[in-house]
Amino acid sequence: MIKLLEARGVGKRFGGLTALSDVSLTINKGEVYGLIGPNGAGKTTFFNVLTGAYIPDDGEFVFNGTELPTGKPHLVVQQGIARTFQNIRLFGQLTALENVMAGHHIRTKAGLWGILMQSKHAIEEERLTTERAFELLKYVGIERFAHTICKSLSYGDQRRLEIARALASEPQLLALDEPAAGMNATETGQLKVLIEQIRHDGITVLLIEHDVKLVMGLCDRVAVLDFGKKIAEDVPAVVQKNEAVISAYLGGPKHAH
Amino acid sequence: METLLQQIVNGLVVGSVYALVALGYTMVYGILGLINFAHGEVVMIGALTALQTLLILMGVAPDMAPLLKLAIAVLVAMPVCMILGFLMERLAYRRLRGAPRLAPLITAIGMSFLLQTLAMIIWGRNYHTFPQLISTAPMQPIPGVFVTPVQVAIVIVSALVMAGLILLVTKTRLGRAMRATAENHRVAALMGVDTNAIIALTFVIGAGLAAVAGVMFASNYGIAHYAMGFMPGLKAFTAAVLGGIGNLGGAMLGGIVLGLVEAVGAGYIETMTFGFLNSSYQDIFAFVILGIVLIFRPTGLLGERVSDRA
Amino acid sequence: MNELIEAVPYLGKRNPRLTKWLIIILALVAPLIAAYFGRSWMRILDFALLYMMLALGLNLVVGFAGLLDLGYIAFYAVGAYTWAFLASPHFGVHMPFWIVLPLGAAFAALAGIILGFPVLRLRGDYLAIVTLGFGEIVRIFMNNLNHPVNITNGPQGINALDSLNLFGWNLSQSLTIGDFKIHYLYLYYYFFLLCVIGSIVFIKRLQISRVGRAWAAMRDDELAAKAIGINVRNMKLLAFSLGATFGGVAGGLFGSFQGFVSPESFSLMESIAVLTMVVFGGMGNIAGAIVGALALTALPEILRNIALPVQEALFGTVILDPEVLRMLLLSLAMILMMLLRPAGLVPAHARYSRPELLKGGA
Numbered sequence: 001m002i003k004l005l006e007a008r009g010v011g012k013r014f015g016g017l018t019a020l021s022d023v024s025l026t027i028n029k030g031e032v033y034g035l036i037g038p039n040g041a042g043k044t045t046f047f048n049v050l051t052g053a054y055i056p057d058d059g060e061f062v063f064n065g066t067e068l069p070t071g072k073p074h075l076v077v078q079q080g081i082a083r084t085f086q087n088i089r090l091f092g093q094l095t096a097l098e099n100v101m102a103g104h105h106i107r108t109k110a111g112l113w114g115i116l117m118q119s120k121h122a123i124e125e126e127r128l129t130t131e132r133a134f135e136l137l138k139y140v141g142i143e144r145f146a147h148t149i150c151k152s153l154s155y156g157d158q159r160r161l162e163i164a165r166a167l168a169s170e171p172q173l174l175a176l177d178e179p180a181a182g183m184n185a186t187e188t189g190q191l192k193v194l195i196e197q198i199r200h201d202g203i204t205v206l207l208i209e210h211d212v213k214l215v216m217g218l219c220d221r222v223a224v225l226d227f228g229k230k231i232a233e234d235v236p237a238v239v240q241k242n243e244a245v246i247s248a249y250l251g252g253p254k255h256a257h
Numbered sequence: 258m259e260t261l262l263q264q265i266v267n268g269l270v271v272g273s274v275y276a277l278v279a280l281g282y283t284m285v286y287g288i289l290g291l292i293n294f295a296h297g298e299v300v301m302i303g304a305l306t307a308l309q310t311l312l313i314l315m316g317v318a319p320d321m322a323p324l325l326k327l328a329i330a331v332l333v334a335m336p337v338c339m340i341l342g343f344l345m346e347r348l349a350y351r352r353l354r355g356a357p358r359l360a361p362l363i364t365a366i367g368m369s370f371l372l373q374t375l376a377m378i379i380w381g382r383n384y385h386t387f388p389q390l391i392s393t394a395p396m397q398p399i400p401g402v403f404v405t406p407v408q409v410a411i412v413i414v415s416a417l418v419m420a421g422l423i424l425l426v427t428k429t430r431l432g433r434a435m436r437a438t439a440e441n442h443r444v445a446a447l448m449g450v451d452t453n454a455i456i457a458l459t460f461v462i463g464a465g466l467a468a469v470a471g472v473m474f475a476s477n478y479g480i481a482h483y484a485m486g487f488m489p490g491l492k493a494f495t496a497a498v499l500g501g502i503g504n505l506g507g508a509m510l511g512g513i514v515l516g517l518v519e520a521v522g523a524g525y526i527e528t529m530t531f532g533f534l535n536s537s538y539q540d541i542f543a544f545v546i547l548g549i550v551l552i553f554r555p556t557g558l559l560g561e562r563v564s565d566r567a
Numbered sequence: 568m569n570e571l572i573e574a575v576p577y578l579g580k581r582n583p584r585l586t587k588w589l590i591i592i593l594a595l596v597a598p599l600i601a602a603y604f605g606r607s608w609m610r611i612l613d614f615a616l617l618y619m620m621l622a623l624g625l626n627l628v629v630g631f632a633g634l635l636d637l638g639y640i641a642f643y644a645v646g647a648y649t650w651a652f653l654a655s656p657h658f659g660v661h662m663p664f665w666i667v668l669p670l671g672a673a674f675a676a677l678a679g680i681i682l683g684f685p686v687l688r689l690r691g692d693y694l695a696i697v698t699l700g701f702g703e704i705v706r707i708f709m710n711n712l713n714h715p716v717n718i719t720n721g722p723q724g725i726n727a728l729d730s731l732n733l734f735g736w737n738l739s740q741s742l743t744i745g746d747f748k749i750h751y752l753y754l755y756y757y758f759f760l761l762c763v764i765g766s767i768v769f770i771k772r773l774q775i776s777r778v779g780r781a782w783a784a785m786r787d788d789e790l791a792a793k794a795i796g797i798n799v800r801n802m803k804l805l806a807f808s809l810g811a812t813f814g815g816v817a818g819g820l821f822g823s824f825q826g827f828v829s830p831e832s833f834s835l836m837e838s839i840a841v842l843t844m845v846v847f848g849g850m851g852n853i854a855g856a857i858v859g860a861l862a863l864t865a866l867p868e869i870l871r872n873i874a875l876p877v878q879e880a881l882f883g884t885v886i887l888d889p890e891v892l893r894m895l896l897l898s899l900a901m902i903l904m905m906l907l908r909p910a911g912l913v914p915a916h917a918r919y920s921r922p923e924l925l926k927g928g929a
Contacts, residue, residue, distance in 0.1 A: 051794060052793075053790070053793070053794070073793040073794055073796070074793060074796045074797060074798045074799075077794070077795060077796030078796060082794075082795070082796075083794050085791065085794070089788045089790065089791035089794075090787075090788070090791070091783060091784045091787040091788055091791065091792070092787045092788070093783060093786075093787055093851070093916075093917070094780070094783055094784070094787065094919055095919075095920070097920060097922065098780055098783075098918075098919045098920045101777075101780055101919075101920055102780040102781065102783070102784045102792075102795060102797075102919075103795045104777075105777055105780065105781050105784075105795065105796060105797050106795070106796030106797070108777050110776065110777055112778070112805075112809075115772055115773060115776040115777075115778060116769050116772055116773070118772060122776070125777075126776065126777070126921070126924060127924040129777070130920060130921070130922070130924040130925055131924070131925060134925055146922075147922060149916070165795060166795070168795075169795055169796050290692075291692075292692045292695075292696060349902060349906060352906055353905065353906070356905075356909065357909070358691050358692075359629075359633070359635055359691060359850075360905045360909055361905075362635065362691070362692050362695055363635075363842070363846055363901055363905050364901070364902050364905040364906065366637070366839060366842075366901065367843075367897075367898045367899070367900075367901030367902035367905070368898070368902060369898075370836070370839060370894060370897065370898035370901075371895070371898035371899060371902060373894070373898075374891060374894040374895045374898055377891055377894070378886070378887065378891060378895075491696070491699070491700070494696065498693075532715060533715060534711075535711070535714070537707075537710070537711045538707060538711060540703065540707060541704055541707055543700075544697075544700030544701070544703060544704055545700075545704075547696065547697060547700055548685060548686075548697050548700060551686075551689055551693050551697060552685050552686070552688070552689070555689075555693070
């Protein structure tokens with residue numbers, strides 16, 4: 001197994017509130033890794049710290065053997081980590097195709113001069129970006145909406161579009177924040193197929209999810225966060241039987257309010 | 258030393274007027290997250306309405322006591338401005354709640370220029386002399402430092418008005434509804450607060466304060482004209498940001514501090530820059546302070562809550 | 568161009584090709600039509616072209632990148648004063664346009680970056696007010712830098728600026744070919760027209776490139792833009808400096824055309840006027856900026872010519888002078904557009920890509 005991402009003692013506090021405390025975990029190349037936990041357990045905070053949206057107070061992330069920069073989202077994307085958001089965040093005035101093309105930004109380099117003078121290189125790069133974006137729309141199955149303003153897409157299609165946009169940055173690790181939230185059973189089923197396809201194509205997936213069935217059916221390994229701490233990490237079948245996890249979810253005596 | 262004391266006195270006077278105007282900005286911002294650009298123009302409308310009232314009074318009842326005249330002028334200017342504030346909210350800003358974020362701001366800028374233009378049509382472009390009904394004969398409490406009765410009156414009145422506002426906001430049911438609405442519209446509405454009415458009321462109260470401030474400005478400088486509100490408006494906004502926007506105490510503190518910095522700065526800028534810049538650069542202080550505060554301490558001196566609606 | 572064609576009511580959709588030719592012909596013969604109504608209309612047309620450049624530049628900042636800049640006219644001022652310093656008797660320097668114009672653009676771009684750096688982290692409304700402050704600071708300096716060393720000549724401004732001299736061909740002298748005399752206002756018109764067309768081409772190319780998409784992404788959702796790897800800081804600086812560049816070039820042209828600069832031309836009201844043009848036409852699309860600039864330069868003049876005689880006939884005196892009319896029109900335009908038609912007069916959907924690059928596309 002090759003380590004892709006390693007979190008080492010990551011901690012984050014907001015004022016007096018500890019959102020993450022000493023979280024360490026390892027994600028291997030090629031797996032689907034689930035991160036679950038009750039509401040407010042710190043899952044999204046973990047995402048935000050990982051992707052550079054927040055600066056961690058303690059600890060660090062090692063990705064592909066090098067330490068990730070903190071607080072610089074664009075450099076994290078450059079390294080090969082892409083994310084989606086819990087509440088879909090698309091670029092409202094762009095078409096589906098343009099959203100995905102924007103996602104490819106970091107992998108293109110045409111300069112101002114090339115763009116203004118329409119250099120051969122710039123045009124060729126633009127053509128590749130366009131084609132690649134269209135391929136990705138096909139990949140997630142919404143190419144028929146390529147030229148539709150993304151706001152008018154259905155909820156499920158917007159989720160897919162956001163995944164396509166994230167894939168456009170050519171990540172090694174795709175971090176999905178509750179991709180099944182708000183989806184019906186059919187849509188969730190299709191999403192599962194898509195995530196399996198993504199894994200099959202060699203991209204490691206980090207998945208935050210509430211839908212326990214989806215997580216258990218999809219993930220190779222699962223970590224459970226509760227009150228900002230990791231309380232379990234194992235294959236789904238084992239985690240499911242873990243007492244600490246059960247009490248965290250069911251609100252055992254330890255966490256009675 | 259006398260210069261410094263004198264500038265501090267001047268700064269306090271101007272600062273307390275800024276504070277009064279800043280309250281209007283900060284209340285609206287606290288509740289809607291909107292910079293009501295046109296608030297400075299309400300100050301101007303207040304001053305010119307008061308002037309118009311005074312001119313009529315002088316014609317009708319020349320023998321009336323000057324203080325009574327001034328009081329009547331303020332009592333006319335306040336409701337006029339309050340109605341104006343109400344109309345602005347009702348006709349323009351309310352329709353734009355939930356619109357893309359630049360839309361209300363652009364509307365507010367348009368509103369500001371519209372009011373200036375209307376004032377220009379009604380009162381012309383000229384500077385009008387504002388009758389100085391409170392004595393401007395300087396007193397010398399300390400040798401070399403001059404204070405006029407009108408300046409004393411400005412500081413006292415604005416302190417009283419601000420104290421009244423604080424009482425209103427902290428001690429009454431209405432005040433609690435206002436604070437609840439500022440905290441969270443939807444929750445406040447669920448708790449039975451008529452948030453639309455509260456927001457309208459916020460505009461109305463702010464406009465009333467601006468009317469008082471307008472009369473003070475005009476009395477202090479003895480002048481009123483259509484563009485007199487814009488700069489003080491910007492500076493009062495700066496004061497609100499300086500104190501911590503959304504925070505009433507902060508607006509007052511910010512107003513006083515800005516007034517002091519400006520006055521003292523204007524007094525010494527020539528010495529500080531070795532004669533290169535002189536007091537005609539006075540207006541720069543507010544902008545520079547605004548920039549520095551926003552960049553290094555966007556929560557201001559007292560502010561805690563800056564909603565980051567990314 | 569396509570946006571402009573679509574913007575033409577009725578005909579634009581029915582017959583785009585005809586519309587296209589109509590627009591081109593109209594642009595070419597416009598000064599002839601204006602001349603029919605008098606010289607002053609030709610000047611107005613020239614100014615409309617300058618405002619188009621300004622609106623295009625500001626549209627790039629406000630419409631594409633979503634940064635509300637209320638001090639934009641400062642960059643126009645930088646361009647104009649650069650021309651005044653380097654091509655007038657004020658310092659006795661008379662450099663050729665191909666040095667002064669790029670220098671003015673470069674200084675303006677620099678000013679854009681200087682403004683951009685500190686305000687990068689500010690949110691929309693704070694940004695607006697700080698840029699307004701920047702514009703005012705620039706104006707205060709122009710007004711007062713005649714003491715102790717006379718740099719700007721203060722409120723009086725600088726006179727007798729050199730006119731545009733294109734390699735020995737002076738645009739401010741009427742051209743005589745045989746018996747045929749071409750008035751200098753025509754020459755400026757066509758030169759400015761070329762500049763505007765150049766601006767449109769450049770800005771369009773930016774819009775449909777990775778840069779334009781990055782701006783739009785940042786405008787629509789800054790957090791998500793960061794999350795897909797866009798360096799938001801650099802993109803904002805780029806928008807500020809490029810927008811400023813257009814302002815700087817327009818400023819230089821303004822100086823040469825007007826022959827005179829003073830702080831009065833660069834008041835806050837002018838920033839607001841250019842912003843209104845952008846808003847009026849429709850934020851974020853090029854055709855909108857063009858239409859907005861044309862409409863809001865011409866309308867006040869038309870009103871002036873209609874409203875003044877009407878007022879005199881009705882009231883025997885002028886109640887609303889032209890300046891008041893212009894302010895009234897601009898402020899009402901701003902408020903009513905936001906309330907009634909926030910997408911602008913030309914609500915064309917701006918494209919940020921070129922689907923024609925797709926092989927066998929969809």
